[in-house]
Amino acid sequence: MSIARTVLVLVPFALAGCSLQGASRPALPRPTENVLDEEAEGRQQTLRKAWFEHRHQAGPGVEWRALERANGEALIERRNQLSRALVTGSNPWVERGSQNVAGRVHTAALAPDGLSLVVGTALGGVWEGSLDGAGWTPFGDNLFGGGHHLALIAGATPADPDVVLVASDGGMVHVTRDQGVTWQIPSGLGASQGVRRTLTASDGSGTVFLLRRRGGRYELMRSVDALASFQLVYDMATFAGDAWMQRDGRTDLYVITRTGVVKSTDLGLSWVSVGPAPLGGLQTQAELTGSEAGAPRLWSVWTVAALDKLYRSDDAGATWTFVQDIGDYWNVLAASITSVDLFLYGGVETHRSVNGGTSFSVINTWGAYYANPAIRLHADIQGIDVVPNAGPFGETWYIATDGGLYRSTDLLTSVQNLALSGLRVSQYYSTHTSARSVNRIVAGAQDQGYQRANTAPTPPNTNYAFTQLISGDYGHLTSGDGDHDYLFSCYPGFVLCHVGENNPALFTEDFPAGEDHAWIPPIVADPLDPRHFFLCASRIYRYTKAAGNNWTPALWSTFDFGVAAGEYVSALVFSLDPQRAYAVTDRGRLYYSSNRGVSWTPSTSTGPSGQYFYGTALHASFTDVNTVYVGGSGYSGPAIYRSTDGGVSFQPYSTGLPPTLVYCLSESPDNRGTMFCGTETSAYARDPGAPSWIDITSTQAPITIYWSVEAVPGNVMRFGTYGRGIWDYRNGERTRVKSKNL
Secondary structure (H helix, E strand, C coil): CCCCEEEECCCCCCHHHCCECCCCCCCCCCCCCCCCCHHHHHHHHHHHHHHHHHHCCCCCCCCHHHHHHHHHHHHHHHHHHHCCEEEECCCCEEEEECCCCCCCEEEEEECCCCCCEEEEECCCCEEEECCCCCCCEECCCCCCCCCCEEEEECCCCCCCCCEEEEECCCCCEEEECCCCCCCECCECCCCCCEEEEEEECCCCCCCEEEEEEECCEEEEEEECCCCCECEEEEECCCCECEEEECCCCCCCEEEECCCEEEEECCCCCCCEEEEECCCCCCCCEEEEEEECCCCCEEEEEEEECCEEEEEEECCCCCCCEEEEEECCCCCEEEECCCCCCCEEEECCCEEEECCCCCCCEECCCHHHHHHCCCCCCCCCEEEEEEEECCCCCCEEEEEEECCEEEEECCCCCCCEECCCCCCCCCEEEEEEECCCCCCCEEEEECCCCEEEECCCCCCCCCCCCCEEEECCCCEEEECCCCCCCEEEEEECCEEEEEECCCCCEEEEEECCCCCCCCCCCCEEECCCCCCCEEEECCCEEEEEECCCCCEEEEECCCCCCCCCCCCCEEEEEECCCCCCEEEEECCCCEEEECCCCCCCEECCCCCCCHHHCCEEEEEECCCCCCCEEEEEECCCCCCEEEECCCCCCCEECCCCCCCCEEEEEEECCCCCCCEEEEECCCEEEECCCCCCCEECCCCCCCCCCEEEEEEECCCEEEEEEECCCEEEEECCCCCEEEECCC
């Protein structure tokens, strides 16, 4: 077995200067969606998506996304009702940040008065801030599904809030008229399966277009009644086309179809054909943008088999010229309003042409971000928006990335990071708070690396500022004794070993070769010696601290958990008695051990639906050596089971939960036995002896994925969310809800 080791010297946000011992791994582990080698990029994306799908295991004919969409809609309606109720008691929730390391943003739009900026994020809701990126305020915490597309129009009177439409790529569409307190679904849309584009007319009419997928067809819908309803104005049949509208006050609207371009000059009432498509019908989808500085000049990318083909039209779509096949393209493109030759497309990086497509260059490489995040683009371009302004160049560009939002007012000669403070949309896989200080927190993020906070926020601010120590994606943070002398986590490809409570150094160890394991495999620190750790694969390995900063892996147990092809341990936990351990696999098989995991005995079945149970979380009771809980995919059966006989048998324990995926489980630190779990949409608690789980978010914590939870001093449960950062729940301070009419 070949195990490589790397040592990383920490230089926060200047990681290009990290020194390495050995050449097995770059100083900047690439974010897993950001690998410059196209084959590696595709492989990581495929593995990540497969892992995500596999965790959401369900029986035949069960569509987990539809179930979670129903869960999300139910939570939105519940919060709409709570807004009309009287909520009493203290707020048990405290937001903890990150204050300064933003996650994924998808789009940006100016408020109708042009004085503020609204941004839509992945799973962090919708935010409003100043044009300079100050004063960010969330107003989408009561919304589920993601803010991938926006449309804003002025309220009915100057005193009324703006009307804001938020749509997700998955087809959820909601409108708020009260700054996010409540959300409604516009009439006329029915159940959409996807949204590709929203467009707002720039003539002040308040007309909004939405391009959606429904039942395998793509339809351009229009609203002319302040987003109360939508009507069909153009049917693209089964072709995934696109639409573009002029942004300079004119109402010319262009739609690209399988056969060519059509145009409307009367806000979609009538259409005329402009010209044919440049390809012969083999294309499966197309994206469209344009520059008003031309006739207008249109740009389109046509997908044919595995190729993305860029075309340009200098006569508004009448004829097309092939430019080139492009790579690193994520269906994101935009063109200048004022400069006819300026065109961008996005993928891992932002590709720019200033000569009409003759040549392209990246604005900056993904790795350049870490030396100067204030003026260098983060990787993974999710959206590009261009709006007119009164400045010397006549326009402002907004580039949405996996590390926040950027602005350029000089035709992309420079960019400015608008998310350096206050846009609290971190996507965390895992957090760990040191037993020595509640203010020393390490977090593993999606695409924003391994982060550390070490200083309490200055009141009244409650949000921690984090330092990104190293790039990449990290999960399963674990410590054997609770402090940070030794703290371990996983990146897709190696284990990160954090050594040092106050001045940590980072080292890496490779996974064992030839084993099946999760994309980010679980690791568990040894409870009897915190210098060592266990790694879960189809078998269990123990990494032993050796001389210097080396760890030596060895097969800990010969027991093969791979009953089915590719099966692996998906969670492992040790009991109050460290000789006793529990394991669950990605196929729902449960095991218990009485000799520290050296030998294993199968538990009795989780029931008829057990084969559709992916075990994501295990928790051994803090108070009873024989009690253990397991959580996982609950779409075709219970999402949580409990054993009170040391793992010999398990019984369903999920009453009160919707059909969902349980991401995490933990227990209150006050020894009262209250259990907590995080799911795809919310956080729940269950007191000892209570008949069911209850949602504890009320309207005070966001609707998002609660990926991790840990018990911290002060009887606090610390949740890491995948979209809205870290939130503390103060156990015992639950709110009460009464009707306002009582």
